[in-house]
Amino acid sequence: MKPLGDAIARAYEMVRPCTVCGNWDTQDPCSICTDETRDKTVICCVQDVSDVWALERARAHRGLYHVLGGVISPLDGVGPDDLRLRELTERAGQPAVLEVVLALPATVDGQTTAHYASERLEGLGVTITGMARGVPVGGELDVLDEGTLAAALKARRPL
Numbered sequence: 618m619k620p621l622g623d624a625i626a627r628a629y630e631m632v633r634p635c636t637v638c639g640n641w642d643t644q645d646p647c648s649i650c651t652d653e654t655r656d657k658t659v660i661c662c663v664q665d666v667s668d669v670w671a672l673e674r675a676r677a678h679r680g681l682y683h684v685l686g687g688v689i690s691p692l693d694g695v696g697p698d699d700l701r702l703r704e705l706t707e708r709a710g711q712p713a714v715l716e717v718v719l720a721l722p723a724t725v726d727g728q729t730t731a732h733y734a735s736e737r738l739e740g741l742g743v744t745i746t747g748m749a750r751g752v753p754v755g756g757e758l759d760v761l762d763e764g765t766l767a768a769a770l771k772a773r774r775p776l
């Protein structure tokens with residue numbers, strides 16, 4: 618167990634939040650922010666670092682990230698000032714940035730946060746987008762909840 622414990626302790630000491638995007642890495646700015654091959658025109662805004670890793674595993678996004686560090690939640694006492702929203706607005710205001718994807722949870726708190734963030738980003742000259750909602754890959758319709766079914770049908774597109 619000791620080598621494992623030592624490795625965890627070493628990782629704990631070396632890993633820190635990226636001062637640009639909020640991702641965790643052993644370097645600051647993180648390896649995503651400093652990767653010259655990434656598309657610097659698109660920032661994908663997520664709730665937590667685990668969302669960055671999920672999107673990276675899926676190879677779904679080749680742009681940059683911005684970790685908010687939570688969502689607005691009056692019940693939990695989390696307000697806009699507790700999140701990295703000001704930093705997002707500053708980054709989105711840079712001329713190189715053309716789009717901000719608000720990839721936030723499909724919950725009341727997540728959508729409240731997305732709405733608040735999009736209002737703050739308005740007027741900066743960036744396209745503000747959100748995640749599509751609907752039928753999961755490999756999913757059957759008759760097992761989906763009503764909210765997902767309704768959202769999927771509403772977001773239908775020509776084939």
Ligand SMILES: [Zn+2]
Nearest residue numbers: 635638647650
């Ligand atoms: Zn970073």
